[in-house]
Ligand code: 13P
C-alpha cells in the first residue's frame with residue numbers, strides 16, 4: 001500500500017498496549033530488511049532517515065526506494081525524517097513524499113524552539129504529515145548531531161505540557177536516560193519520570209536511543225506509555241559484523257550481492273526481534 005501518516009497505526013498500538021518500532025535505514029538493503037521484516041511480522045513500521053543519510057543517498061533515491069517497498073506489502077509503512085534541524089530540509093522531504101517529520105531544535109532557547117516547532121507543525125499538518133518534537137536533550141551521537149553528557153538533560157513534565165500545547169505536535173520525544181549510539185554501561189531509565197510525563201501528556205511518547213536498552217526496560221517503558229521506539233545502532237552493528245564475517249571467510253569476495261545479502265539478512269533478523277519485543281506482531285490485523 002501507499003506510504004501513510006503513522007499516527008493512525010501509532011494510536012492502534014497504544015490501544016493495544018504495544019509500540020511501533022522505527023528503524024533508521026541507509027541504503028537499499030536496509031530498506032528491504034525493514035520492509036520484509038515488518039511484513040513477515042505483520043506489523044506496521046516506520047522507516048526513518050537522518051539528514052546525514054539524505055546527504056549520503058539523496059532524498060529522491062530514499063523516497064523512491066521506500067515508496068516502492070511500501071507498495072510491495074499490505075502492512076502500513078510510514079517514511080519519517082529523524083532529527084532534522086533545518087526547516088528547508090523538512091519542506092523538501094514533505095515535497096518528496098515523507099509522511100512524518102521530526103523537528104529537533106531542542107538546542108535553541110525555549111521560546112525559539114517553540115516558535116520553530118510550531119511553524120513546522122503548521123506546514124506539515126497542512127500537507128497531512130505527522131510531526132515529532134523533542135523536549136529535554138538526548139545524549140550521545142546520532143550522525144551529525146552530538147550531545148555530550150553535560151548538555152544532555154531530562155524532560156521536565158510541566159515544561160512538556162506547555163511545549164505540546166504551544167507547538168501542536170503529534171508526538172513527543174522525551175529524555176529519560178537513553179542516549180544515541182553504544183552505551184558504556186547499562187542504561188537505567190527514569191521510569192518514574194516517564195509515568196509523570198504520561199500522566200500529564202496525552203500524545204504518543206517516543207523513546208530515542210533504544211539500541212542497547214535491556215529488553216525488560218523496553219517492555220516497562222511501553223507499559224508506562226512509550227508508543228514509538230527508535231532503533232539505529234542495533235541495526236548497524238550486525239550489518240557491519242555480517243560484512244566483516246563475509247570477508248573473513250572469503251577474503252577475495254568481491255560480489256556485493258554476497259556481502260550485502262548477508263548484511264541484509266542480519267538486519268532483518270534484528271528488525272523482527274525488535275518488532276516482537278515491542279509487541280507488534282500481527283498488529284496489522286487489528287487495524
Ligand atoms: P540508537 O542509535 O541508539 O538506536 O538511537 C536511534 C535513534 O534514536 C534514532 O533517532
Ligand code: ZN
Pocket residue numbers: 083138142180208209230
Ligand atoms: Zn534519536
